[in-house]
Amino acid sequence: MQYLQKLKQFANSLLNEVSKKQETKLSKKKEIPSQFQIWRFYFKFMKIDWRGFFIVNLNFIICSLILAYEPFLMIGIKESLQEQNYSEVKYLLFWFVACQIIEQILHFQELQYYFNTSDLARQRIQKSILEHLFSLDIQFFEDNKVTYLSNIVQEGAEQITSEISYGKFTKICTQYAEIISQLIFIYCQSTQIFLLISIIAIIGAIINLAINKKKQDSEKKTDFQNEYKIFALDDIITNIHLIKIFKKEQNEIENLTQIINQNSKNQNQIEYLKQLKYLIRNFCFHAMKLGIILLLVIQGLEESQNKKIIVNSLADILVYSYSTILLSKEVSKLIISKPAKYYHKKYKYIGKVMRLFQVQPKIKDNQTAIQNNQPIQYLQGSIKFENVNFKYPLSTDSFFKPKKSVNQDSEIDSDNSDSESSLSECSQQINSSNSLDGCDAQHTQDQDKLINEQDQDQLQRKYVLQNINFEIKPGQLVAFVGMSGSGKSTLVKLIERYYDVEEGVIMLDDKNIKDIPLNDLRGSIGLVNQEPSLFDNDIEYNITYGCQDGKYTQQELRQICDVSGVSEFVFDEQRFPEGLKTLVGSKGIKLSGGQKQRIAIARALMKKPSILILDEATSSLDAQSEHLVQKYIDQLMGYRGITIIVIAHRLSTIAKSDVIYVMENGEIKEHGNHSQLISQNGVYKRLVYHQIQIQDS
Numbered sequence: 001m002q003y004l005q006k007l008k009q010f011a012n013s014l015l016n017e018v019s020k021k022q023e024t025k026l027s028k029k030k031e032i033p034s035q036f037q038i039w040r041f042y043f044k045f046m047k048i049d050w051r052g053f054f055i056v057n058l059n060f061i062i063c064s065l066i067l068a069y070e071p072f073l074m075i076g077i078k079e080s081l082q083e084q085n086y087s088e089v090k091y092l093l094f095w096f097v098a099c100q101i102i103e104q105i106l107h108f109q110e111l112q113y114y115f116n117t118s119d120l121a122r123q124r125i126q127k128s129i130l131e132h133l134f135s136l137d138i139q140f141f142e143d144n145k146v147t148y149l150s151n152i153v154q155e156g157a158e159q160i161t162s163e164i165s166y167g168k169f170t171k172i173c174t175q176y177a178e179i180i181s182q183l184i185f186i187y188c189q190s191t192q193i194f195l196l197i198s199i200i201a202i203i204g205a206i207i208n209l210a211i212n213k214k215k216q217d218s219e220k221k222t223d224f225q226n227e228y229k230i231f232a233l234d235d236i237i238t239n240i241h242l243i244k245i246f247k248k249e250q251n252e253i254e255n256l257t258q259i260i261n262q263n264s265k266n267q268n269q270i271e272y273l274k275q276l277k278y279l280i281r282n283f284c285f286h287a288m289k290l291g292i293i294l295l296l297v298i299q300g301l302e303e304s305q306n307k308k309i310i311v312n313s314l315a316d317i318l319v320y321s322y323s324t325i326l327l328s329k330e331v332s333k334l335i336i337s338k339p340a341k342y343y344h345k346k347y348k349y350i351g352k353v354m355r356l357f358q359v360q361p362k363i364k365d366n367q368t369a370i371q372n373n374q375p376i377q378y379l380q381g382s383i384k385f386e387n388v389n390f391k392y393p394l395s396t397d398s399f400f401k402p403k404k405s406v407n408q409d410s411e412i413d414s415d416n417s418d419s420e421s422s423l424s425e426c427s428q429q430i431n432s433s434n435s436l437d438g439c440d441a442q443h444t445q446d447q448d449k450l451i452n453e454q455d456q457d458q459l460q461r462k463y464v465l466q467n468i469n470f471e472i473k474p475g476q477l478v479a480f481v482g483m484s485g486s487g488k489s490t491l492v493k494l495i496e497r498y499y500d501v502e503e504g505v506i507m508l509d510d511k512n513i514k515d516i517p518l519n520d521l522r523g524s525i526g527l528v529n530q531e532p533s534l535f536d537n538d539i540e541y542n543i544t545y546g547c548q549d550g551k552y553t554q555q556e557l558r559q560i561c562d563v564s565g566v567s568e569f570v571f572d573e574q575r576f577p578e579g580l581k582t583l584v585g586s587k588g589i590k591l592s593g594g595q596k597q598r599i600a601i602a603r604a605l606m607k608k609p610s611i612l613i614l615d616e617a618t619s620s621l622d623a624q625s626e627h628l629v630q631k632y633i634d635q636l637m638g639y640r641g642i643t644i645i646v647i648a649h650r651l652s653t654i655a656k657s658d659v660i661y662v663m664e665n666g667e668i669k670e671h672g673n674h675s676q677l678i679s680q681n682g683v684y685k686r687l688v689y690h691q692i693q694i695q696d697s
């Protein structure tokens with residue numbers, strides 16, 4: 001019996017293993033879409049310009065018919081000349097000129113359409129990608145690098161546009177038609193020359209195919225390395241202050257140089273293969289030329305009556321044989337471009353765009369919320385947590401995250417996946433002797449192991465919040481305090497629905513937050529966090545960004561600047577001569593931490609929220625400014641009944657709160673007002689005692 005059970009377990013684990021491996025293989029394939037998949041994707045998500053599509057393709061067909069007909073017109077002219085039939089010559093010449101004119105007009109029209117439609121298509125694709133990207137959850141942006149995503153938007157749109165050129169398919173058909181018509185023409189002249197050209201073209205195409213395969217492998221490696229390069233550069237430039245303060249410039253330059261050098265080895269190989277292809281093409285051409293001349297001489301000697309025709313056609317044959325060789329390149333390209341073999345650079349981003357569209361937001365309006373969706377209605381501001389337990393979900397939609405090494409024994413923690421460690425792992429892999437062959441092969445093995453690991457990880461993950469129960473009434477000032485990492489900011493993220501709880505319920509105005517339209521929910525909450533982010537624009541833009549409808553009066557703006565402490569520095573003509581129009585620089589680099597926080601507070605107030613969350617928002621303010629903000633908060637509470645949640649380490653900030661919740665290891669340990677908590681002689685009192693001790697010392 002036991003033996004049978006063991007056997008069943010073993011069979012199950014084997015089945016799991018196989019299905020997971022299949023999933024991995026499928027997901028790898030998904031990155032390299034076929035032409036058919038690209039078109040299907042385009043039909044599904046983008047709008048096709050049927051008029052442009054029809055005109056471009058019709059032009060191609062007419063042009064290819066003209067091209068196929070031209071050699072026969074030329075033969076006709078030549079024969080009529082020989083027969084001295086001048087009226088026929090005139091007639092044929094008229095058609096020849098007409099063909100040339102029609103061809104030029106159609107080409108011109110096609111070019112015009114190409115520019116207009118490709119530009120429009122690019123804009124449309126970019127807009128669709130952005131719309132989809134903005135609909136995704138915050139977790140997706142926490143798991144993926146900004147540089148990488150902006151690359152997908154830009155490069156993806158560009159590459160899809162070039163791949164979905166309306167005349168692409170007809171163009172390929174035209175090329176085939178050209179090759180076939182030329183071969184027919186040559187065949188009509190001489191079967192032997194036709195055979196010679198065909199054999200050399202086929203051999204050339206096969207060699208070309210082999211070289212292209214090798215070239216694509218190198219390009220694949222280069223793509224892989226380029227991604228590391230983007231990450232490395234991104235990480236280094238973002239942390240430039242850190243690098244300078246630790247005097248690591250030289251180390252970083254060396255690291256980067258190593259990555260770039262590795263890349264140049266592959267680039268050289270690609271260049272070498274390109275040259276080789278060119279050499280082979282040239283060799284084939286010369287071999288054909290030589291072969292044709294030899295055949296002509298031999299045939300000329302053997303068949304004197306055919307000699308004239310063949311010799312007269314020599315120039316045509318040479319011209320067409322050359323273009324046939326050039327076109328054989330296109331044929332080989334087409335053979336190589338089988339869907340499964342696509343991994344050319346231009347397909348890389350298309351695959352990523354398609355994968356991006358497969359990622360769907362998990363946090364969205366449910367059916368009840370959709371029915372409730374009316375123009376934004378502000379909430380009253382009561383908040384209730386009932387038996388909430390929460391752990392962060394594992395990321396599954398990471399696009400290019402250099403994975404955690406499977407050999408690493410360290411405990412699985414979200415902090416481990418940070419960019420610095422990942423980057424160093426990658427550069428270590430790149431620098432290792434196996435280089436990217438090893439990196440690539442290991443990537444596949446790692447993926448299999450990672451799928452198993454991720455399942456385990458999610459089960460083993462610790463709860464960040466446990467058994468959270470509390471109720472905040474509208475207009476209350478409530479504070480959350482506790483040691484670093486106790487889960488205070490996580491709690492705020494849950495109120496904003498950046499993450500959804502799976503155990504327990506969060507109620508706002510007695511409604512489950514999952515039933516409130518996201519627009520209403522987020523539109524009613526003002527958030528100021530520890531690291532305020534500002535747009536690279538002027539101060540006024542940054543403050544009024546919070547304005548829901550974009551409408552505000554200068555008086556209103558001035559009032560908010562006064563109460564948030566912005567007026568204190570922004571209207572100082574010596575330091576800020578341009579006042580509210582002062583540019584703040586990238587991420588507000590031209591402002592002090594305190595100034596940035598005051599702007600962020602003003603921005604949140606401009607939103608006229610029902611719930612204001614200050615997550616360490618006043619940590620960079622001096623005591624006087626903090627007092628000023630506090631005064632405004634008191635005013636605001638009385639005036640609009642706004643609910644305020646404050647998270648602060650500096651306990652003096654929260655002493656006046658109606659209720660203080662004390663958190664430890666993801667649990668609420670105590671609650672009450674300041675004096676109640678002091679009398680409890682528990683965690684809060686210890687925290688206050690520690691702070692007083694630190695201040696005294």
Ligand SMILES: Nc1ncnc2c1ncn2[C@@H]1O[C@H](COP(=O)(O)OP(=O)(O)OP(=O)(O)O)[C@@H](O)[C@H]1O
Pocket residue numbers: 142392414415464482483484485486487488489490491
């Ligand atoms: N996006 C995330 N993914 C996974 N884990 C996270 C994420 N954000 C935070 N954590 C983890 O959740 C725990 C609680 O973090 P949180 O930021 O809520 O603490 P906190 O009490 O606000 O700390 P602090 O006072 O230092 O800001 C920490 O262990 C942290 O590592």
